[in-house]
Amino acid sequence: MSKTKMAPVAGVTLHLECWRDELSPAQTAAYEKAEKEHHEVRNKLKEIVQETGGKNIFAGQVFTAYQVLGPVPGLEQISKPVTALSRKKMPSMPPALAPLGSSSSPEPSASFRRRSRKADSPAGENPEPVVDIASDDPDEDYIPLAKRMKQKAKEKTTPVPAKKTREEKVKTPDPKIKSPKTPGLTPKVAAISVRPTEFNSIGGLQVGAEKDKKRSAAEPSAVVDLTKDDSGKPTADSREISFSKIQGKTFPSLVVLARPSLRVVDKAVTDRPQLDAKVKNVLVHPAPKFTEWLIQQGLIKSEQTCQIHNDKPLKLGMYSDTSKFPYSGGYFWISDCCPTRFTSVFHGSLFEGSPHPPSVILKLIYHWACQTNVSNVVNWVKVDNMYLKGLYTLLRSVCTLALCRHMKLLGGPKKSIEIGVISLGTTTQDGQQRQVKVEVLGVLDPEAKILRLRAVEPLLDAEKSYKKRFSKILEPLSDWVHKDSVILTDLTVDKGTLNSMGYKTVIQVPGSEQTLKNSNANIMDYLRRIVPRMFQNTLSLLSRQIIQQFLNELVWRELYGNSPGTTFDNIVKHLSEEAKIETKESLTTRLHKAAADPFKQWEIVSDMPALGKVPGKRGRKPKDQSL
Structure with a gap:
C-alpha cells in the first residue's frame, strides 16, 4: 500500500470549492432600477437645494441631510423664456404690483378704481403701501350691455385675418430688439400666473384644504412643529384622549372651570352685555375690515419679513379677486425680493394653519372668556371637542407666558406673605385607601390679593423624607417671593427649609389658631375650598401638566379676569404681546411648548432682527401701521 502525501498547509483543516452564480435577469434589472432611482432622487435633491437656497447640513457615508425652506411657487414660470409667458393673453389691467394710490395707465380698470376708493385716507396720513394684484379671472370686471353690443358690432366689421396678424405680432417679439426692461417684467407676469390662494400661501389658513388639494398641488408648509420631536414621550393629555374614546363623552379638561374669587367685582353683572355687543359688532364686519381690526388689536402682525431675506420687509397687498383670500378680504403680504412668494396675513398668529375661519376662533376666545358651557359652544360655533380642547390649551399657555412676563416678586421688607400646602388625591369606593395625586403649594399676598399656585408631584414612599419633601415643594418660592418678606405659615410646613432658602422671618401659627392676625388662614381657606372644587370629578384623569x-x-x-369683559380684553392683549415677538418658531409652536412644560419660568425674547433696526432710506417717514 502506498500513501500519497499532501503538502501540509498551516492552520487549514478543511478545503472547500465554490462557484459564483451569475445574477438572474430579474435580479440585474432590480439592482439597475434601484440604482437609477437613487441617482434620480439625488439629482432632484441637488436641484431643489440650488433653487431654494438650501444648504448641506450633514454628509455621511450613507445619509446626507439638507436644510431648505420649501419650493417657491411659480419658479417654473420664471425659468421659462419671456416669449412663452407673453403668449398668454394679458388682461387689460394695471401693472400687477402697482400700489393702490397710483396708476401707470391714464385709464385704470374698474377693479383698480374700486380698490383706490377703499384706500383713500385723510390728508396728512402716511398709510401702509397696499399692493393690488390683477385678477386672472376673465369675468372680474362687469361690462355694461351697451358696450358689449358695440364690441360685437366692431367684431363683425373687423376682418378676422387682421386680428390674427396682430396677435401674432404680440406673441413673437422682434429678436433684434433687446429691451433692458424685459427681466423686470418677468416677475410681474409670473406673479399673475402663480394664482395664489389662502391655502398655498405661507402661514395661511387650512379652511377647505381638501378641496384645494384636489384642484392643485399646494406648497409644503415652511413651518415645522418642533413639538413632534418628542413623539416618543406621552403627551400631557394622552390619558384624556384614551378616556374620551372609551367614554364617548367630552374631554375631562373641558369640564374644569377656573373661577376667580379673590376680588368680587360689581360690574361683572353688567359687563357681559357690553362684551356681547362689542364682539357682535366686530363679527358683522366685512372680511377686509375684520382683518384691519385684527391688525389693530395685534392678533395678527402689522409687519412681516421675507423668510429667505430676513432684512427685507414685506408689503401689505390686496388681491383684486377676493375669492383667492376670502377670509382676509384680499389682504396678503408680498415682497420685492421674492415677488412670487405670497405670505398670508395670518402667518405667525394664532390663526395660522387653522381649519376654521378667524371669526370662529374669535368666537371661541369670547366663549373661553365667558366660560360658556362646552356643549353650547360645540352646538353654537360648530366645532368638535378635539379642536376646542386644543384651542383652550393654547389660551391657557397664553396665561402661563403672561404670568412669566408680568408677575413680579411678591412681598418685600416688612410685608406679609402667606404660604400653605395641601394634598389632593383620590380614595377608593370603600374609603379605606387614599392615594395622593398631587401636592399644591399656595402663596398669597393678602394686601394686593395676588396668588401663585404650583402642582408638585408627591414623593414615593421609599423616598419620603420630611426635609426632602419640603425642599421639593417650596422650590418655586425663590422665583416668587422676596427674601425680606415676612412668611406666615402653619406647623405643617418645615421652617428649617424656609430658613435655608434665605427667608429669615418665618412666623408659624398652629392650625387651631388660624383666626389670629399672623396666620395663613386666607391661603389655606383658598386651597381647601376653591382648588379641590375645580378638579372635583376629573383629578384622576388629568396629568400634572394639565393640572x-x-x-x-x-x-x-384672579389678576386679569374678574369679569367677562376684562377677561376678553386681557387675553387679547396678552395674545398680541406673544404674536409680536419675532422668533424662528411660530406662535403656535411656542404655545404648545409652554403647554408641555407649564412649570417653567419662560422668558421668550426675539431671536430675529427687528424691522425697526433695518436702516431705511434717507428722508423716508416711518410707516403708519394703524390701517
Whole structure:
C-alpha cells in the first residue's frame, strides 16, 4: 500500500470549492432600477437645494441631510423664456404690483378704481403701501350691455385675418430688439400666473384644504412643529384622549372651570352685555375690515419679513379677486425680493394653519372668556371637542407666558406673605385607601390679593423624607417671593427649609389658631375650598401638566379676569404681546411648548432682527401701521 502525501498547509483543516452564480435577469434589472432611482432622487435633491437656497447640513457615508425652506411657487414660470409667458393673453389691467394710490395707465380698470376708493385716507396720513394684484379671472370686471353690443358690432366689421396678424405680432417679439426692461417684467407676469390662494400661501389658513388639494398641488408648509420631536414621550393629555374614546363623552379638561374669587367685582353683572355687543359688532364686519381690526388689536402682525431675506420687509397687498383670500378680504403680504412668494396675513398668529375661519376662533376666545358651557359652544360655533380642547390649551399657555412676563416678586421688607400646602388625591369606593395625586403649594399676598399656585408631584414612599419633601415643594418660592418678606405659615410646613432658602422671618401659627392676625388662614381657606372644587370629578384623569395649566389660568383670572369683559380684553392683549415677538418658531409652536412644560419660568425674547433696526432710506417717514 502506498500513501500519497499532501503538502501540509498551516492552520487549514478543511478545503472547500465554490462557484459564483451569475445574477438572474430579474435580479440585474432590480439592482439597475434601484440604482437609477437613487441617482434620480439625488439629482432632484441637488436641484431643489440650488433653487431654494438650501444648504448641506450633514454628509455621511450613507445619509446626507439638507436644510431648505420649501419650493417657491411659480419658479417654473420664471425659468421659462419671456416669449412663452407673453403668449398668454394679458388682461387689460394695471401693472400687477402697482400700489393702490397710483396708476401707470391714464385709464385704470374698474377693479383698480374700486380698490383706490377703499384706500383713500385723510390728508396728512402716511398709510401702509397696499399692493393690488390683477385678477386672472376673465369675468372680474362687469361690462355694461351697451358696450358689449358695440364690441360685437366692431367684431363683425373687423376682418378676422387682421386680428390674427396682430396677435401674432404680440406673441413673437422682434429678436433684434433687446429691451433692458424685459427681466423686470418677468416677475410681474409670473406673479399673475402663480394664482395664489389662502391655502398655498405661507402661514395661511387650512379652511377647505381638501378641496384645494384636489384642484392643485399646494406648497409644503415652511413651518415645522418642533413639538413632534418628542413623539416618543406621552403627551400631557394622552390619558384624556384614551378616556374620551372609551367614554364617548367630552374631554375631562373641558369640564374644569377656573373661577376667580379673590376680588368680587360689581360690574361683572353688567359687563357681559357690553362684551356681547362689542364682539357682535366686530363679527358683522366685512372680511377686509375684520382683518384691519385684527391688525389693530395685534392678533395678527402689522409687519412681516421675507423668510429667505430676513432684512427685507414685506408689503401689505390686496388681491383684486377676493375669492383667492376670502377670509382676509384680499389682504396678503408680498415682497420685492421674492415677488412670487405670497405670505398670508395670518402667518405667525394664532390663526395660522387653522381649519376654521378667524371669526370662529374669535368666537371661541369670547366663549373661553365667558366660560360658556362646552356643549353650547360645540352646538353654537360648530366645532368638535378635539379642536376646542386644543384651542383652550393654547389660551391657557397664553396665561402661563403672561404670568412669566408680568408677575413680579411678591412681598418685600416688612410685608406679609402667606404660604400653605395641601394634598389632593383620590380614595377608593370603600374609603379605606387614599392615594395622593398631587401636592399644591399656595402663596398669597393678602394686601394686593395676588396668588401663585404650583402642582408638585408627591414623593414615593421609599423616598419620603420630611426635609426632602419640603425642599421639593417650596422650590418655586425663590422665583416668587422676596427674601425680606415676612412668611406666615402653619406647623405643617418645615421652617428649617424656609430658613435655608434665605427667608429669615418665618412666623408659624398652629392650625387651631388660624383666626389670629399672623396666620395663613386666607391661603389655606383658598386651597381647601376653591382648588379641590375645580378638579372635583376629573383629578384622576388629568396629568400634572394639565393640572398646572389650570392653576396658571386660575392665577391669571384672579389678576386679569374678574369679569367677562376684562377677561376678553386681557387675553387679547396678552395674545398680541406673544404674536409680536419675532422668533424662528411660530406662535403656535411656542404655545404648545409652554403647554408641555407649564412649570417653567419662560422668558421668550426675539431671536430675529427687528424691522425697526433695518436702516431705511434717507428722508423716508416711518410707516403708519394703524390701517
